[in-house]
Amino acid sequence: MPLLAIPFPMIDPVLIEFGPLAIRWYALAYIAGILLAWRYMVVTVRNTNLWSKTAHPTGTDIDDFVMWATLGIVLGGRLGYVLFYNLPYYLANPTEILAVWQGGMAFHGGLLGMIVVLFIYSRARGLSGWTMFDLAAIAAPIGLFFGRIANFINSELWGRVTDVPWAVVFPNGGPEPRHPSQLYEAALEGALLFLVLRLLSHRFKLLQKPGVLAGSFAIGYGLARTFVEFYRVPDAHIGYLSGFFTMGMLLSLPMVLIGIVIVVWALKRNTENKEAK
Incomplete structure (x- = not known):
């Protein structure tokens, strides 16, 4: 092992095991992320200083949305992985699609699942869809943070070989030290993005301009x-596309463009609405 490499902290992916029943860190990460995001959304809608006269859901609306959100994240995340990352395998083994305990979830699929349930729930409750998207956006980094920490514990989705002092030798990544890319994602997609959206929502009170925070999250x-x-090392069965791009890049870059369009549209729309009053 290179002198500067950090040994992987041997944390058992299974926290507690009772016979055939196993409680995994990965499952707890999903549960913690959903519960904390829910509470953050409830506290936010109850903070009257953030809303002025902007229509917004009640704490009860958010409480009732939790089950919808869970279904959207889990079903969307699984179907996204099947469609985007390993479709040929699952076409040949369709019974494996439901085997979520074997791993295989995709953020972009979970995002699409959330968009679908947000749209349906907002229409059913007569709520502003863009406001619901904004609330989900400011809370989503909480779940992303815990999910990436769980990826690290599971020793999955690790990075490329490197000689940086904080490189980690993963137990299933060969003898070479690698970038702990899961921790990079936890820091950027989780902690940093949460702080940026917190600043936009609480300091600049952009919840009063529906759509801006949703677009900002996408960017x-x-x-x-x-x-x-x-x-980060791309999935082995996909590799690099066109010799350079990864599937993660191809799914994420359009988010930046879509996010910019949404922010510009939302700012213009809210300005026009304000002038019309």
Whole structure:
């Protein structure tokens, strides 16, 4: 092992095991992320200083949305992985699609799942869809942070070989030291993006301009994920596309463009609405 490499902290992916029942860190990360995001959204909608006269959901609306959000994240994340990352395998082994305990979730699929349930729930409750998107956007980095920490514990989605002092030798990544790209993503997609959106929502009170925070999240995540893809090893069965791009890049770069369009449109729309009053 190179002198500067950090040994991987041997944390068992299974926290507690009772016979055939196993509680995994990965599952706890999803649970913690969803619960903390839910509480953050509830506290936010109850903070009257952030809203002025802007219509917004109640704490009860957010409480009722939790189950919808969970289904959107889990089902979307799984189907996204199947469609974007390993479709030939699952076409040949369709019964494996439901085997989520074997791993295989995709953020972009979870995002699409959330968009679908947000749209349906907002229409059913008569709520502003863009405001619901904004609330989900400012809370999403919480789940992303815990999810990436769980990826690190599981020794999966590790980075490319490197000689940086903080390189880690992963137990299933060969003897070479690698970038701990999961921790890069936890820091950028999770902690940093949360702080940026917190500043926009609480300091600049952009919840009063529906759509701006949703677009800002898309820009921030797209940039962070694309940056980390330069240090992360792509899925072995996909590799590099066109000799350079990864699937993560191709799915994230459009988010930046879409996010910019949404922010510009939302700012213009809210300005026009204000002038019309």
